[in-house]
Amino acid sequence: MIISKQKGLKEILGFLKGAKKIFLVGCAQCATVCKTGGEDEVNQMEKALKKEGKVITGKAILDPPCHTVKAKQFYQKNKDALSESDGILAMVCGDGAQSIMEGTRGKKVYPALDALFLGMVQRGGHFIQKCVLCGECVIDATAGICPLTVCSKGLLNGPCGGSKNEKCEVDRERDCGWIMIYKRLKELGELDKMKIIRGAKDNSKALHPQKIEG
Amino acid sequence: MSLRKAIESKKFIVTTEAGPPKGIDASKMLEEARPLAGRVDAVNVTDLQSAVMKLGSLVSCHLLKEIGIDPVFQITCRDRNRLALQSDILSAAALGIENILVLTGDHPLSGDHPQAKAVFDLDSVQLLEAVSGLKKGKDMTGNKLEGSPKLCVGAVVNPLADPLEPELIKMEKKVAAGAEFFQTQAVYDVRGFEEFMKKAKRFRVPIIAGIILLKSARMATYMNENIAGIHVPDELIKKIDHCDDKPKKSIEIAAGLIDKLKGPSDGVHIMPIGWERYLPQVLDAAGL
Ligand code: SF4
Numbered sequence: 100m101i102i103s104k105q106k107g108l109k110e111i112l113g114f115l116k117g118a119k120k121i122f123l124v125g126c127a128q129c130a131t132v133c134k135t136g137g138e139d140e141v142n143q144m145e146k147a148l149k150k151e152g153k154v155i156t157g158k159a160i161l162d163p164p165c166h167t168v169k170a171k172q173f174y175q176k177n178k179d180a181l182s183e184s185d186g187i188l189a190m191v192c193g194d195g196a197q198s199i200m201e202g203t204r205g206k207k208v209y210p211a212l213d214a215l216f217l218g219m220v221q222r223g224g225h226f227i228q229k230c231v232l233c234g235e236c237v238i239d240a241t242a243g244i245c246p247l248t249v250c251s252k253g254l255l256n257g258p259c260g261g262s263k264n265e266k267c268e269v270d271r272e273r274d275c276g277w278i279m280i281y282k283r284l285k286e287l288g289e290l291d292k293m294k295i296i297r298g299a300k301d302n303s304k305a306l307h308p309q310k311i312e313g
Numbered sequence: 314m315s316l317r318k319a320i321e322s323k324k325f326i327v328t329t330e331a332g333p334p335k336g337i338d339a340s341k342m343l344e345e346a347r348p349l350a351g352r353v354d355a356v357n358v359t360d361l362q363s364a365v366m367k368l369g370s371l372v373s374c375h376l377l378k379e380i381g382i383d384p385v386f387q388i389t390c391r392d393r394n395r396l397a398l399q400s401d402i403l404s405a406a407a408l409g410i411e412n413i414l415v416l417t418g419d420h421p422l423s424g425d426h427p428q429a430k431a432v433f434d435l436d437s438v439q440l441l442e443a444v445s446g447l448k449k450g451k452d453m454t455g456n457k458l459e460g461s462p463k464l465c466v467g468a469v470v471n472p473l474a475d476p477l478e479p480e481l482i483k484m485e486k487k488v489a490a491g492a493e494f495f496q497t498q499a500v501y502d503v504r505g506f507e508e509f510m511k512k513a514k515r516f517r518v519p520i521i522a523g524i525i526l527l528k529s530a531r532m533a534t535y536m537n538e539n540i541a542g543i544h545v546p547d548e549l550i551k552k553i554d555h556c557d558d559k560p561k562k563s564i565e566i567a568a569g570l571i572d573k574l575k576g577p578s579d580g581v582h583i584m585p586i587g588w589e590r591y592l593p594q595v596l597d598a599a600g601l
């Protein structure tokens with residue numbers, strides 16, 4: 100899931116300065132779970148913007164906005180309201196915001212959220228990053244724990260030697276990723292996997308922009 | 314004696330450390346290093362230690378070499394991708410620098426430019442492999458080099474890491490990747506170091522124990538709380554706290570540790586952390 104947080108109202112009003120009539124779009128998936136762009140948040144945003152003198156021309160929650168077909172359907176359904184709007188405030192991740200921009204034939208889209216990471220939902224309001232989308236998964240050798248994500252330096256061949264009380268050198272509140280991997284491998288009786296030298300990563304596998312066709 | 318010769322002769326190896334200035338005036342670093350020429354086997358030059366932006370290690374090594382010191386070019390994975398790392402290693406060798414020490418490096422967050430992008434394109438094991446390749450005349454993708462570097466390549470280990478097993482696994486990988494010697498995190502617990510040496514002996518590479526000059530009780534407490542694998546015993550903290558002449562006591566403590574390490578260790582690497590000017594006295598006191 101894409102974990103996001105809402106931008107402050109001050110920043111949003113800053114880039115909405117020249118736009119008076121706003122269409123609000125939320126997301127029924129990730130942003131709903133994150134409580135950053137679901138129905139409740141869209142309604143709250145409506146209130147807040149009205150208070151600041153904006154006119155809300157319409158509201159929609161797309162399921163999901165990051166699907167171009169859904170974005171196009173949204174455009175067809177709301178053509179009139181959109182044509183009289185100065186812009187769309189997208190309470191969705193950056194991917195969804197751009198899909199909306201394309202689906203609405205280049206309508207001005209303003210981002211209301213900051214997309215943070217691909218994350219796992221632990222419980223309401225608690226999210227954790229487990230994968231940085233490196234393009235070449237290695238967790239077969241690391242007991243199912245991603246070293247690129249849990250190790251602050253993304254090391255592939257073991258701990259940096261800086262962990263103290265099993266906490267990471269970079270953040271003493273957080274467990275050292277490599278000690279976690281070591282312990283888990285040991286539990287599984289697979290410590291030998293840690294002894295194999297992992298070659299340098301092929302960063303060309305995670306170039307952007309990426310595209311998959313067919 | 315050069316580091317390579319010292320290693321080959323199996324003598325007790327003595328190395329120290331120089332910290333480049335923040336700026337281009339290297340005169341203090343050079344003046345403090347000058348008396349070490351001929352007295353130590355090599356002087357390491359830190360590579361933006363603690364992620365603090367400074368004069369580069371490579372250039373500082375060159376300047377030290379000009380005054381007759383055998384420098385060890387410390388190179389971390391923090392700031393350079395594999396292109397720049399390999400190129401800087403070739404550059405060092407082209408300048409006649411004979412030793413390098415490969416480290417992971419501190420994260421930029423711990424330094425004076427916390428906004429910097431952390432690179433870590435390679436880790437220390439992968440960089441050691443890259444250096445081994447360069448020595449054999451090939452770059453990381455197998456392209457042939459015109460003239461290959463002949464380097465004495467070292468790595469680091471934390472002998473009192475807890476748990477020790479993952480550290481030993483990584484050490485073994487470093488040896489397999491081409492590390493010819495190790496310098497260690499500062500040792501204050503000689504017995505703990507001896508335990509580590511029993512386990513690390515099988516790697517058959519010289520291990521040079523780290524010594525950090527203890528400057529104050531505050532520094533000891535800070536290290537105990539924050540630095541991995543360092544435990545300054547209370548007895549030493551009391552000694553440095555209850556004395557009038559701190560440098561004198563510090564020298565005495567370091568000499569005492571060096572003396573005890575002469576048995577279990579293959580050498581000592583003395584890190585003065587700002588007290589470079591006392592290094593000759595430390596060597597005198599330790600009979601080195
Ligand atoms: S190695 Fe880590 S970052 Fe790469 S795909 Fe696997 S989990 Fe994701």
Ligand code: SF4
Pocket residue numbers: 249250251252253254257258259260261262266267268269274275276277278
């Ligand atoms: S302390 Fe552990 S998690 Fe942190 S950078 Fe070092 S190896 Fe990675």
